[in-house]
């Protein structure tokens with residue numbers, strides 16, 4: 311008998327087909343439903359991209375208006391959820407808080423137990439609309455501030471700034487944030503999406519799948535890297551220290567956050583676009599230091615390890631300069647990725663087969679159970 315091959319980390323395994331997005335490592339490119347992600351980020355609003363992911367096509371103006379109207383109508387979170395958030399430990403990580411909030415929303419949802427395609431589509435819209443409100447409430451409540459209600463006349467990204475800070479910044483800052491939402495929205499069978507699909511494959515509901523997806527996204531090898539990048543840039547502190555800092559890390563074979571990717575080996579398709587928007591934010595927010603440190607780290611990583619930055623590398627400092635607290639970077643990623651997760655959940659539901667891989671057993675050979683009296 312030939313020895314079965316184990317695919318550690320499922321690397322190289324084609325687990326299913328998908329029509330949501332295509333990652334092309336040969337050309338460092340990524341398309342959402344056929345459209346290059348950098349063009350979507352530059353030319354479309356995140357609302358258009360959310361519609362594209364959920365519905366399969368870019369919206370007409372009429373479709374977009376109806377979609378935005380539906381999103382605005384669902385932005386509010388319940389008094390009960392606000393009370394639950396008020397009870398969270400002040401030191402709780404916001405990713406744990408939003409994971410719990412999403413789970414709670416599942417219990418409140420009028421169609422919580424309905425796993426039909428139509429109900430799941432409606433629930434996906436509600437989560438897309440409510441997650442930013444819950445995240446902003448978590449941010450404010452833990453500082454002893456009152457949550458700010460969503461404003462119907464503001465777009466998706468403007469409204470996030472309004473709910474976090476009580477004001478909407480310059481247009482260029484909002485555009486940079488909106489583009490980051492588009493770039494973070496979807497990335498084929500990454501760990502959190504695959505987690506959400508696995509949960510869906512058991513015929514559990516959308517909130518169960520998304521709660522699990524948030525759990526997977528928290529890890530520093532996945533979404534948590536955008537927070538880790540900013541901690542790293544702050545630790546380095548000044549451009550003068552950057553080269554010595556990174557050389558020391560590489561000498562000790564440490565993992566440098568915001569670099570490397572399982573699929574892209576010669577550059578992440580989303581990085582140039584995000585870096586462009588990060589640089590625009592830096593101009594308006596006096597963030598030259600972060601750009602200088604970033605440039606040195608990227609240069610050293612390429613020269614010494616031939617490893618390229620991933621999306622988290624420019625996104626982390628961009629969010630920091632926009633004024634978000636570091637531990638809210640990954641929750642902001644959730645506010646975007648809910649669209650990709652939901653698209654995958656809907657796709658999984660339409661052609662489902664329980665996801666249940668095999669494992670190769672390497673434990674003890676079969677042996678008899680001895681009664682406790684003879685085990686000493």
Ligand code: COA
Nearest residue numbers: 530531532535564565566567568569570571572617620622
């Ligand atoms: N810093 C230092 N070395 C790195 C590295 C990094 N960020 N990413 C990869 N490497 C090294 C590995 O140590 C390995 O070296 P070795 O062959 O000498 O052991 C080599 O590059 C190949 O990497 P590999 O472990 O095969 O990559 P992977 O596909 O298993 O892991 C990541 C991919 C993303 C988990 C990994 O690159 C990583 O941990 N990056 C940092 C976290 C991060 O930014 N995550 C966000 C991803 S979008």
